[in-house]
Structure formats: structure tokens, C-alpha cells
Amino acid sequence: SQQGEEDPQALSIQEGENATMNCSYKTSINNLQWYRQNSGRGLVHLILIRSNEREKHSGRLRVTLDTSKKSSSLLITASRAADTASYFCATEGISSGSARQLTFGSGTQLTVLP
């Protein structure tokens, strides 16, 4: 079952614009991660934010986490055509203990038009 739900399901923007994707989840978490998937390929880890953190940056990526609302957002600034991909949030639930299991959302398909 999918723990997270991304919003929007699809997003189309012009190159140079910022892209914001949101993720909501249901249960308490240890951390939340964002992954990217190019069409027909495996997933690539982008950034991890722990439950005691509120914001994190990595290059053009900015992630926020609001545990009271059980939600996160991923902001990609100054988007490029190469950013076109599906973006998934994944949560590591507290209940997974030492097993380190991730539950993925359904993803946001981002298209950056040149």
C-alpha cells in the first residue's frame, strides 16, 4: 500500500521556472526521502530529511517537512529540461524499526519544457 501521496500528479513548467511538489503521509516517520526516476530507469536518491528537521537544501533542491501536518514539499529552483522525470517521496516509518523500510508515494511527473 502507498503511504505517501504526491500532489500534483503531473506538473508542466517552462525551463527556468521553479517546480514545487508536495507529499502527504499517514503514519509517524523516522525520515522522509525524495527520489527521482527517469522514464524506464531505476530510482536515484535526491535528499533525506529527518523527523526532527524542518528544512534541508542540496544544490537547487529545497525540502521542507511539517510533521504536525504529515506533509513535505520538494522545491526545484531554476528548472532545466534535464529535470524532467518522476519524483517520489518515500517515508521510513517508526514502525519499521531497524528494518529501514521505505514506503513510496505515487509520484509526480514533472515535465520541463525548453
Next chain:
Amino acid sequence: EAEVAQSPRYKITEKSQAVAFWCDPISGHATLYWYRQILGQGPELLVQFQDESVVDDSQLPKDRFSAERLKGVDSTLKIQPAELGDSAMYLCASSLGVGQETQYFGPGTRLLVL
């Protein structure tokens, strides 16, 4: 840079046939995961190994799916017999293990059952 290897990349089979997928994780990674990803959805965990032991196979349809990691290195996922609903991308991921939250994914095997 070390990568997770998977083969084959693509597999077409007829229903009721047997299929097998192979995964070689990053060297030294103790934890190995098999996921199934249906088109348009996020990956769902099928089975998790810690070294050669199964940590969680609660989502593995055991009447037709089996997975092994005999020497705690590479792993095989088998489906017998394949059904039309098994058409999906099968992803393998690995992580260092205890204390390592990030998972590294292979390119996946896309299965089409006719």
C-alpha cells in the same frame, strides 16, 4: 561509481511460464530489497534481505513468487507461473545496512506477460 546491476533489462513471457530476475547489489551492501512498480505508481516492497536472511516477505505472493540470496551477495527473484497481472517493472535496491537509510536502485527489469 558502484552500481546495482540487474538482468535482464527486459523480459517478455507468456502466462503460465516461469521467469527469473537477477540482482547484484553494490559490494559490501548487506541489505537487499526487491520492489515491484506498476506503471504510474510508486515501488512496492516485495521482499527484504539482511545478508542471506529474509527480513520481510509479507508482501510477496508466495504461491507464485520466490526469492533467494544464498550467499548474501547476489539475489534471484522468480515467478512461477507468471500471470498477466505480473506485468510491471521489478526493481532491486541495496543499502549498507544498519544505520544506512539511503537505498541505491538498479535499472530494473521490465516484465511483460502476454
